[in-house]
Amino acid sequence: MSPATARLSALRGWMLVAAMTALAHPAVLLFGLAVLAAVAVFRDWVPFVWIVLPVLAFNAIPLLTHRPRFTGHAVRPADEPELTTLVRQVAERLGFGFPLLARIVAEPEVAVLPTRTSGFRTFTLFLGLPLVRRLTAAEIAALVAREFAEEQHAGDRRTQLLLRARGSLVASIENRLRAPAVLVERLLRASRARVWPLVLAADADAAAVAGTPAIRGALVEIGIIDAAFHALGDTWTEVLGEDGNYPEDLYEALDAALADPYVAPRLAAAATAADEDDPMGIAIEPPLAVRLAALPEHLGLGWDASSPVPLRNADTLERWCVRDLVSAHEVPDEPRPVRLLDLAPDRFEASTREVASRLMQVTGQDSVRAAVAIAADAVADSTWAQLARALDPETGRLPAPMRAAAARAVLVGYVGHVISGALQEAGWPRASRWTSSVLVDPAGGLLDVEELVEYVVDSGDPARVRQLLPRFTAWAVR
Structure with a gap:
């Protein structure tokens, strides 16, 4: 890419960020247009600048200073040597040379986020317990590799702001006062054209590190696990919380549900339908079929492809995660434990x-x-x-x-x-x-x-x- 082309692409990127941010906050946009109209009529712009600048700053500061909520249970090498060794090995193979921390979270997610520890720049891996329990070590390595790779591909300031502005625009779709759907759709599709290649590149890097079978299996399974967790697990926790109870066997019950011959296929079919039905271009990742078809072929590289990563403190982590989920719902200070597998099928x-x-x-x-x-x-x-x-x-x-x-x-x-x-x-x-x-x-x-x-x-x-x-x-x- 020539320097002129690169500058034009960067300019278009910044314009896209500005447009999505503006349409995500239509009330602010209308206010700014009203101020401009007043300036044109009264020919005195100074008073209006002092009005509009605080409003714009109030809405721009959260976008520029956004920091992720620091959640999860810290994982130390002495407590979980197998998991922390896997994370370190993946980082080394990708040349990801920053200091790393790891935290287990209750939901089926995986993310790598920049953090600061004792004043030093670090990166923290957030890894969902449902994934660690169900995926093989090779599949976990593949997911971790793609998160590190995505950070390498999309870690620059402009891309991060693009992703945040896009997220704000998607969230604004549910507001009563929102931008016209046709404009929102065009911006989402334009931004998607910049984001999707980064996703596919991270997938390819993960295949090179952990093997194509591992990343292929992980991409398929994470969608099913996530759907089961939110369709079933959220309901179990919320309904029991209304009676002052909590599901102590939440993850065991999720395993049982996913082993059911009717649950996983139904969730997979629903995920496929959702991939295909995206009329406004909301999805930030390509459809699963596109991602799988784009994967290059690489053999596995040493991680166990038949069983999960051993967790030496699995019971402690599970109890912590269940209580963390319960704390997000309105339940009594001392909720009572209940076994989901002992309850009637129609309870929820x-x-x-x-x-x-x-x-x-x-x-x-x-x-x-x-x-x-x-x-x-x-x-x-x-x-x-x-x-x-x-x-x-x-x-x-x-x-x-x-x-x-x-x-x-x-x-x-x-x-x-x-x-x-x-x-x-x-x-x-x-x-x-x-x-x-x-x-x-x-x-x-x-x-x-x-x-x-x-x-x-x-x-x-x-x-x-x-x-x-x-x-x-x-x-x-x-």
């Missing part, structure tokens, strides 16, 4: 009768069968999005490009939950304690109700739902 699921009542109320029917029939008619005549917005008005407040996917999720959630409950009332047993969607029909076959409703909505043909209506009992909510 929304009341089917409450969901059915809402569907019946919106459709104006007095029975579950009639309400589901109305939903089927809405699919047939393509008015199901209106029904979904009536069920959850929040979907109508989203930016226009995101409404269709949100409405689909709402309708599938309501109708699928009601059908599953009605069939269980009719005697169809669950096939899994971890999901109420998969049922065993009277002939011994399996029916995934959520998958069925998704197919019905996407195809516009509700025939298969209508075929189930005679199976419903007289169950009704009045």
Whole structure:
């Protein structure tokens, strides 16, 4: 790249940062435009400068001085020699020569962030306990390698500000006062074009360090583990916290759920669908299929590809992480421990009768069968999005490009939950304690109700739902 081209690229990068920051705070942008208009009218700019500068500084300072929250349980070489040795070896192979610290965190994440220790610049690796428990040592090495590599590729000030401005713009999408969706989408896609190559380069470096099979397996598994943790683990902790309890076997239960033949495939399919459905270009990483296809081929380099990294203080770390998760929820000072695996399967699921009542109320029917029939008619005549917005008005407040996917999720959630409950009332047993969607029909076959409703909505043909209506009992909510 010639110097002139490099300067132009840098200028475009800074302009992109400025544009995303401005659109992330439309109220500030409107205020600035109003000041400029006042200056043009009154021909006296000095008073307005003293007005606008504090406002702009108030909003710019957090972006420039942002520091990550320092979380996690410190991991010392004397306590966990195998894990700290792995981290050191990965850093050495990448030529990452900064002083390193490591901390275990409760959630399934991995990140390398610049920190300061005793006045010296260091980097801290934050590594999620769910990943260390489930991934092989080679896969952990691959994840750590890609985080170090990404820091090497994207550690300059302009890229860091670009990422923060992009994050602010994504967060602003949920605000009532927000920039037009078309402008947000164009900026997100423009910034993504600068970020995605860095992600792919870090993936390639991780493959060179830990082997392609390791990074491939890690990228697949981390998405499934993360989805399970937030779909199940967050619900378990929140629901138990309402009664002053906490799940002492949280990670054991997550392992059991991920071993279920219906849970992991369903989560993987949901992750794939989310990759493909990104109408506003929000995703900061390329779709998983793109990342896997772009990986260069390298053999593994010495780390165990069959079992996790040994943790000598696994019980202590697990207890600390569970309590850290509990502290993030509103629970009593001394919550009581409860074993998830000893509780009834439906303990954490929304009341089917409450969901059915809402569907019946919106459709104006007095029975579950009639309400589901109305939903089927809405699919047939393509008015199901209106029904979904009536069920959850929040979907109508989203930016226009995101409404269709949100409405689909709402309708599938309501109708699928009601059908599953009605069939269980009719005697169809669950096939899994971890999901109420998969049922065993009277002939011994399996029916995934959520998958069925998704197919019905996407195809516009509700025939298969209508075929189930005679199976419903007289169950009704009045």
